[in-house]
Amino acid sequence: xxxxxxxxxxxxxxxxxxxxxxxxxxxxxxxxxxxxxxxxxxxxxxxxxxxxxxxxxxxxxxxxxxxxxxxxxxxxxxxxxxxxxxxxxxxxxxxxxxxxxxxxxxxxxxxxxxxxxxxxxxxxxxxxxxxxxxxxxxxxxxxx
Amino acid sequence: xxxxxxxxxxxxxxxxxxxxxxxxxxxxxxxxxxxxxxxxxxxxxxxxxxxxxxxxxxxxxxxxxxxxxxxxxxxxxxxxxxxxxxxxxxxxxxxxxxxxxxxxxxxxxxxxxxxxxxxxxxxxxxxxxxxxxxxxxxxxxxxxxxxxxxxxxxxxxxxxxxxxxxxxxxxxxxxxxxxxxxxxxxxxxxxxxxxxxxxxxxxxxxxxxxxxxxxxxxxxxxxxxxxxxxxxxxxxxxxxxxxxxxxxxxxxxxxxxxxxxxxxxxxxxxxxxxxxxxxxxxxxxxxxxxxxxxxxx
Numbered sequence: 078x079x080x081x082x083x084x085x086x087x088x089x090x091x092x093x094x095x096x097x098x099x100x101x102x103x104x105x106x107x108x109x110x111x112x113x114x115x116x117x118x119x120x121x122x123x124x125x126x127x128x129x130x131x132x133x134x135x136x137x138x139x140x141x142x143x144x145x146x147x148x149x150x151x152x153x154x155x156x157x158x159x160x161x162x163x164x165x166x167x168x169x170x171x172x173x174x175x176x177x178x179x180x181x182x183x184x185x186x187x188x189x190x191x192x193x194x195x196x197x198x199x200x201x202x203x204x205x206x207x208x209x210x211x212x213x214x215x216x217x218x219x220x221x
Numbered sequence: 222x223x224x225x226x227x228x229x230x231x232x233x234x235x236x237x238x239x240x241x242x243x244x245x246x247x248x249x250x251x252x253x254x255x256x257x258x259x260x261x262x263x264x265x266x267x268x269x270x271x272x273x274x275x276x277x278x279x280x281x282x283x284x285x286x287x288x289x290x291x292x293x294x295x296x297x298x299x300x301x302x303x304x305x306x307x308x309x310x311x312x313x314x315x316x317x318x319x320x321x322x323x324x325x326x327x328x329x330x331x332x333x334x335x336x337x338x339x340x341x342x343x344x345x346x347x348x349x350x351x352x353x354x355x356x357x358x359x360x361x362x363x364x365x366x367x368x369x370x371x372x373x374x375x376x377x378x379x380x381x382x383x384x385x386x387x388x389x390x391x392x393x394x395x396x397x398x399x400x401x402x403x404x405x406x407x408x409x410x411x412x413x414x415x416x417x418x419x420x421x422x423x424x425x426x427x428x429x430x431x432x433x434x435x436x437x438x439x440x441x442x443x444x445x446x447x448x449x450x451x452x453x454x455x456x457x458x459x460x461x462x463x464x465x466x467x468x469x470x471x472x473x474x475x476x477x478x479x480x481x482x483x484x485x486x487x488x489x490x491x492x493x494x495x496x497x498x499x500x501x502x503x504x505x506x507x508x509x510x511x512x513x514x515x516x517x518x
Binding site for chain 1 (some may be wrong): 251252253388391392395396398399400413415416418419420436437440499500501502503504505
């Protein structure tokens with residue numbers, strides 16, 4: 078259990094400028110934090126009141142974000158008021174992880190195309206880097 | 222019947238000018254309503270009706286189920302009001318103002334008043350006439366909050382204030398709702414603030430309510446849509462609810478007021494597909510609706 082003001086969720090930011098409804102921004106950021114391991118299964122989310130005051134937004138908006146996450150089983154309500162990250166790693170967190178990886182792979186492929194490196198060569202590099210990381214010396218370079 | 226505020230078919234004339242025209246607004250307990258509209262649209266007139274300062278020409282105003290004109294004492298004792306132009310007595314000191322209000326409001330909580338005063342860093346010995354605009358706003362806010370009113374009415378609370386004071390005002394609104402489930406109505410032209418704090422929006426124009434709905438509902442009903450046509454076109458198509466067309470050739474974008482289903486149907490009749498739907502900020506919705514309404518006026 079972390080003290081109330083230590084939850085990583087309190088460091089999220091929201092903005093009205095992009096147009097995305099604020100409850101969606103909150104829900105998406107919490108999913109991202111779970112997928113990236115900043116929020117762990119079983120960890121308590123900040124109380125609605127605390128997050129609303131921190132982000133300077135309507136508490137009903139935070140409540141709606143938590144409700145959406147609850148419906149998707151990303152979080153669960155326990156006892157009276159507390160909201161917790163689901164224990165058994167929700168399927169949605171896995172989708173989110175895949176989405177993050179897809180974004181990064183896309184970035185890698187675009188970069189490779191600009192460098193005129195073929196996809197098989199990229200795959201080869203990925204495998205060689207994997208081997209290096211397994212051997213525990215991540216700084217050693219692999220030459221294409 | 223737990224509506225804190227219910228305005229029905231309210232019409233108010235200033236001479237020949239309709240200041241309010243058949244206005245309907247309902248606000249439930251624990252909700253925050255943002256009242257938006259251009260200067261002179263009727264926001265302050267509506268707020269004055271809620272305070273019972275005006276007699277309705279037609280229609281009715283009920284606050285806590287009571288008529289504020291008939292029972293001002295019962296209604297005003299439960300409303301915290303912060304006006305755009307403050308009415309603080311200049312000759313008083315802050316501590317004297319607190320005592321003065323204590324006499325007025327049975328529910329005045331001096332401990333809470335002092336807590337607010339300390340948070341706002343106001344010296345209790347300061348003379349009100351010597352306070353800056355930001356400090357006056359803080360004192361006004363302290364006075365509006367210290368008797369823990371069930372309904373907070375804030376008329377352009379952020380107007381002309383620096384970001385720090387604006388933050389404190391927003392934070393007070395959030396805390397009032399989060400901690401005590403109080404109800405808030407505030408008018409503002411800073412739509413970014415309204416979008417962060419309000420859960421319901423009423424847009425008023427020339428005395429008429431253009432829309433009054435939850436913020437989520439308004440955002441779902443107003444989107445930017447990008448249409449991709451099978452064949453390039455010279456001019457934008459005509460689709461009900463679509464306006465602000467931009468584009469050329471096969472790709473055109475518009476602002477669309479309405480549900481997604483009817484748009485998809487209308488687009489397919491014209492040989493187009495909805496390529497993308499984008500969210501709009503309240504600011505963009507307000508500008509788009511204002512331009513659209515002005516064009517039809």
